[in-house]
Amino acid sequence: MSEADTRAETDxxxxxxxEPEGQSFTGQGLNRVEDHRILTGRAEYVHDISPEGCLxxxxxxxxRAHAEIRxxxxxxxxxxxxxxxxxxxxxxAAEYNxxxxxxxEMSEWALAKEKVHFAGEPVALxxxxxxxVVEDIxxxxxxxxxxxxxxxxxxxxxxxxxxxxxxxxxxxxxxEELRFGDPEGAFAAADTVVEGEYSWGRISGVPLETGGxxxxxxxxADTFHIDANMQLHTLVDNTVFxxxxxxxxxxxxxxxxxxxxxFGTKIAMHRYMxxxxxxxxxxxxxxxxxxxxxxxxxQGGDMHSSDREYTVxxxxxxxxxxxxxxxxxxxxxxxxxxxxINQVLKPLAVLTNGYDVEHVRYSYDLVxxxxxxxxxxxxxxxxxxLYALEMALxxxxxxxxxxxxxxxxxxxxxxxxxxxxxPSKNIYDSGDYPAALERIRETVEEAxxxxxxxxxxxxxxxRREAGKYRGVAYTLHIEPGVSxxxxxxxxxxxxxxxxxxxxEDVAELPEHLRAEVLEDGTVRAYLATDSSGxxxxxxxxxxxxxxxxxxxxxxxxxxxxxxxxxxxxxxAASRMxxxxxxxxxxxxxxxxxxFERLAADHWGVGTAAVTYREGxxxxxxxxxxxxxxxxxxxxxxxxxxxxxxxxxYQHPATELEDFDEALARKLPVYPTAAxxxxxxxxxxxxxxxxxxLLKFYSLRDCGTQLNPVIVEGQSHGGLAQGIGxxxxxxxxxxxxxxxxxxxLFDYLLPSTTNVxxxxxxxxxxxxxxxxxxxxxxxxxxxxxxPAAIASSINRALEPFDVVVDEIPATANRLRRQLRDxxx
Amino acid sequence: xxxDDTGRSERPTQEITVTVNGESVTAEVExxxxxxxxxxxxxxxxxxxxxxxxxxxxxxxxxxxxxxxKSCMLYAVQADGREVTTVEALSEDGNxxxxxxxxxxxxxxxxxxxxxxFLMATRDLLAENPDPEREEIExxxxxxxxxxxxxxxxxxxxxxxxxxLEGE
Numbered sequence: 001m002s003e004a005d006t007r008a009e010t011d012x013x014x015x016x017x018x019e020p021e022g023q024s025f026t027g028q029g030l031n032r033v034e035d036h037r038i039l040t041g042r043a044e045y046v047h048d049i050s051p052e053g054c055l056x057x058x059x060x061x062x063x064r065a066h067a068e069i070r071x072x073x074x075x076x077x078x079x080x081x082x083x084x085x086x087x088x089x090x091x092x093a094a095e096y097n098x099x100x101x102x103x104x105e106m107s108e109w110a111l112a113k114e115k116v117h118f119a120g121e122p123v124a125l126x127x128x129x130x131x132x133v134v135e136d137i138x139x140x141x142x143x144x145x146x147x148x149x150x151x152x153x154x155x156x157x158x159x160x161x162x163x164x165x166x167x168x169x170x171x172x173x174x175x176e177e178l179r180f181g182d183p184e185g186a187f188a189a190a191d192t193v194v195e196g197e198y199s200w201g202r203i204s205g206v207p208l209e210t211g212g213x214x215x216x217x218x219x220x221a222d223t224f225h226i227d228a229n230m231q232l233h234t235l236v237d238n239t240v241f242x243x244x245x246x247x248x249x250x251x252x253x254x255x256x257x258x259x260x261x262x263f264g265t266k267i268a269m270h271r272y273m274x275x276x277x278x279x280x281x282x283x284x285x286x287x288x289x290x291x292x293x294x295x296x297x298x299q300g301g302d303m304h305s306s307d308r309e310y311t312v313x314x315x316x317x318x319x320x321x322x323x324x325x326x327x328x329x330x331x332x333x334x335x336x337x338x339x340x341i342n343q344v345l346k347p348l349a350v351l352t353n354g355y356d357v358e359h360v361r362y363s364y365d366l367v368x369x370x371x372x373x374x375x376x377x378x379x380x381x382x383x384x385x386l387y388a389l390e391m392a393l394x395x396x397x398x399x400x401x402x403x404x405x406x407x408x409x410x411x412x413x414x415x416x417x418x419x420x421x422x423p424s425k426n427i428y429d430s431g432d433y434p435a436a437l438e439r440i441r442e443t444v445e446e447a448x449x450x451x452x453x454x455x456x457x458x459x460x461x462x463r464r465e466a467g468k469y470r471g472v473a474y475t476l477h478i479e480p481g482v483s484x485x486x487x488x489x490x491x492x493x494x495x496x497x498x499x500x501x502x503x504e505d506v507a508e509l510p511e512h513l514r515a516e517v518l519e520d521g522t523v524r525a526y527l528a529t530d531s532s533g534x535x536x537x538x539x540x541x542x543x544x545x546x547x548x549x550x551x552x553x554x555x556x557x558x559x560x561x562x563x564x565x566x567x568x569x570x571x572a573a574s575r576m577x578x579x580x581x582x583x584x585x586x587x588x589x590x591x592x593x594x595f596e597r598l599a600a601d602h603w604g605v606g607t608a609a610v611t612y613r614e615g616x617x618x619x620x621x622x623x624x625x626x627x628x629x630x631x632x633x634x635x636x637x638x639x640x641x642x643x644x645x646x647x648x649y650q651h652p653a654t655e656l657e658d659f660d661e662a663l664a665r666k667l668p669v670y671p672t673a674a675x676x677x678x679x680x681x682x683x684x685x686x687x688x689x690x691x692x693l694l695k696f697y698s699l700r701d702c703g704t705q706l707n708p709v710i711v712e713g714q715s716h717g718g719l720a721q722g723i724g725x726x727x728x729x730x731x732x733x734x735x736x737x738x739x740x741x742x743x744l745f746d747y748l749l750p751s752t753t754n755v756x757x758x759x760x761x762x763x764x765x766x767x768x769x770x771x772x773x774x775x776x777x778x779x780x781x782x783x784x785x786p787a788a789i790a791s792s793i794n795r796a797l798e799p800f801d802v803v804v805d806e807i808p809a810t811a812n813r814l815r816r817q818l819r820d821x822x823x
Numbered sequence: 824x825x826x827d828d829t830g831r832s833e834r835p836t837q838e839i840t841v842t843v844n845g846e847s848v849t850a851e852v853e854x855x856x857x858x859x860x861x862x863x864x865x866x867x868x869x870x871x872x873x874x875x876x877x878x879x880x881x882x883x884x885x886x887x888x889x890x891x892x893k894s895c896m897l898y899a900v901q902a903d904g905r906e907v908t909t910v911e912a913l914s915e916d917g918n919x920x921x922x923x924x925x926x927x928x929x930x931x932x933x934x935x936x937x938x939x940x941f942l943m944a945t946r947d948l949l950a951e952n953p954d955p956e957r958e959e960i961e962x963x964x965x966x967x968x969x970x971x972x973x974x975x976x977x978x979x980x981x982x983x984x985x986x987x988l989e990g991e
Contacts, residue, residue, distance in 0.1 A: 038935030260936030533934030716973030
């Protein structure tokens with residue numbers, strides 16, 4: 001901007017005219033800055049990283065679900081002319097530590113020691129020049145076992161007939177019962193109690209890029225550098241440095257700017273990172289690389305997710321008023337309750353979904369079996385909770401003879417009650433649920449319940465005559481966003497002490513953002529989090545451009561590794577839209593203040609006499625101006641840099657007294673409640689049980705949209721994952737604990753043939769709790785899709801009195817239900 | 824250009840000559856080397872992504888003698904005397920090809936790991952059928968998996984690309 005322009009604007013302000021509205025980039029659907037490098041092949045995923053002299057690692061994985069290791073003979077492998085290294089569990093136990101586990105009393109070795117706990121668990125590692133010869137050598141490692149009874153059925157596992165971890169002494173290492181309000185009273189007083197049992201199958205994120213790590217040990221400095229596609233590298237880096245037995249600053253973890261999807265699953269990457277690091281150290285610093293193949297990823301990639309059996313009871317009056325809920329479930333965590341284990345607790349953040357219900361009992365058993373360990377997946381345990389809750393409501397509506405739409409409307413939280421405190425003490429920030437549900441129904445009725453529509457009554461009737469039952473249900477689901485950090489160690493805390501705990505004891509983690517002005521006047525910002533396709537670089541360039549009054553293209557966004565970044569939470573739990581908004585606002589204010597101070601010093605005037613605006617500091621009593629490039633030049637000689645700044649944005653719940661009780665008691669704190677009113681139209685072939693999704697209508701609200709294009713992309717992708725979860729995806733096991741889904745021919749991902757047209761509408765109910773009014777929305781679709789689809793199936797199969805009792809609702813399962821109902 | 828893989832005396836190798844992105848390449852390769860690995864690690868063509876090595880996900884899709892193929896399902900030796908084209912051949916001097924532009928404009932990629940495969944499948948579709956119907960697009964892309972976008976924006980991108988190419 002020229003000096004003349006600047007003066008003209010200053011004059012305009014003096015004359016009392018309104019300040020010209022600066023163009024706001026936040027809120028616009030700008031295309032992503034990440035795309036160009038990906039489209040042209042310049043993006044460097046971890047698979048592409050191969051330092052000079054890098055060797056490759058492979059893993060010997062057990063095929064046994066449960067067995068004692070009698071002997072490992074590595075002599076043939078070591079005799080192979082190209083073998084560089086073989087290590088077993090005993091070898092690493094002599095020098096390193098077990099990996100931190102979800103529950104403090106348990107330990108897990110990166111290579112199995114003494115016994116194996118699930119088919120696919122690594123028992124030895126091999127290093128050689130390339131993966132082809134590595135696999136040759138892997139085949140030469142001879143492991144002898146003494147078989148043990150596999151523990152496969154999670155319900156039976158609770159009997160402890162065979163205990164998987166003798167040192168723990170039980171297959172149920174954690175359980176808790178929480179009561180909110182007076183559930184016993186509510187159930188005793190209600191006219192009717194409806195009960196149902198619902199099962200949620202073992203599914204997960206299955207990103208297209210598998211896990212990978214490249215580690216290099218520096219023998220001179222006695223430090224490690226690890227490139228890995230890890231999620232939350234500034235939060236869970238302890239899983240790596242503690243295992244290696246080093247301090248955090250000695251293990252530098254760098255995540256490439258491009259990660260091929262994670263969805264929570266790559267939080268548990270530590271095994272591979274530790275093993276490559278150990279191998280590199282044993283080889284005096286030769287870099288070592290490992291990339292999972294797809295079979296390894298599916299059977300033993302430490303990334304399965306929630307696998308639950310629910311019993312839900314609903315206390316309801318004849319007029320349709322729900323008085324109370326009772327949720328009881330077990331979650332099959334596989335062989336180790338790994339970091340993070342809070343998936344059983346997060347549902348407390350949306351305990352009653354959109355319903356105004358005061359009295360709730362919630363109890364869970366965390367069960368261990370001889371299966372691959374669980375980790376996080378988009379939704380983090382909320383998806384099965386909403387599914388089970390909504391199925392019980394559909395069952396109750398049927399028993400009462402109330403239309404399920406009316407039943408939901410009767411029980412919704414009235415918009416006037418917002419912000420609304422749940423019995424479990426989390427708070428919904430804003431939303432008009434009755435209006436959203438009405439709106440989605442109107443949309444579908446206008447478009448589809450008419451001549452030529454999918455739900456044209458004549459068409460529905462004639463399809464039924466052909467055995468094809470169509471239906472749609474109107475349902476609404478809450479997506480909790482922006483998790484706090486402090487509650488996440490509830491399961492490792494003494495729970496009896498929590499009622500006595502003070503608000504002052506709460507330790508939240510901020511979101512860190514820093515930036516500097518470069519020589520040419522552009523700004524380089526640094527994210528402390530990692531990304532896996534969400535568009536964080538684009539988002540920060542928009543937010544910071546607005547804060548500094550420059551163009552997004554003037555802002556470059558880079559990443560910090562685990563040593564340069566402070567310990568912070570990072571990208572998970574739908575946090576980044578809100579946390580980066582706050583961080584950008586705080587950082588922008590700080591930078592503007594520093595720019596003005598720098599200019600004032602230079603001109604020898606007070607800071608009140610200078611003004612920063614749109615990339616330029618102006619002296620009010622003179623014609624001089626300083627551009628950002630000028631400021632950068634001035635700053636080079638200063639002791640205290642004024643063109644660099646960092647900001648730590650505190651979690652918004654810490655500023656809101658209403659969250660004090662949840663914070664002090666370590667109950668899940670999620671201060672934003674995005675929501676979706678859904679109406680998937682399904683058609684069920686009652687002869688085969690096969691479900692076809694015809695179209696997916698959804699009205700979605702995540703508060704103020706920072707970038708509507710990105711929001712829409714998250715919705716589409718989340719819904720596609722929700723569709724997969726609802727109908728086709730599952731990690732099956734046979735009764736000996738052998739995994740049945742070890743290729744993408746068995747674990748079915750939604751393709752163009754399964755994902756129907758999505759008709760999305762977005763409304764914006766700003767959050768009163770966040771800087772921009774944005775709500776977290778990284779997990780929507782996966783959270784609400786399965787429950788919504790199941791409710792539509794229930795509607796279609798109403799004539800057969802079927803309520804979906806198992807997710808995924810595969811053809812054989814629905815056929816079983818139809819057969820049981822005498823169809 | 825020639826690629827030499829000596830130093831592995833125990834392993835059998837075979838010489839192949841392949842035309843990759845218009846350039847003739849001669850290399851000594853193991854008969855078991857997958858074409859996807861040959862393109863990635865020997866020729867450093869990074870747009871070839873390996874997602875499953877089971878022929879399902881389509882991230883490694885390339886053009887092989889004029890038709891799309893999953894390069895993880897072929898051995899490098901099968902490419903001897905053949906022509907292979909990868910996404911590297913699409914953009915010239917850093918300028919995006921109309922199909923790449925369309926993917927950018929329609930937000931048809933998130934993590935980007937599947938994108939090369941979709942670009943090659945789209946290129947093949949539009950070469951055969953410059954103005955495809957929605958169902959034809961769905962059919963042509965059914966061999967490629969995207970875990971992030973839910974496909975809606977990819978369909979839009981294919982249509983936008985068709986418009987752009989028609990205008991050329």
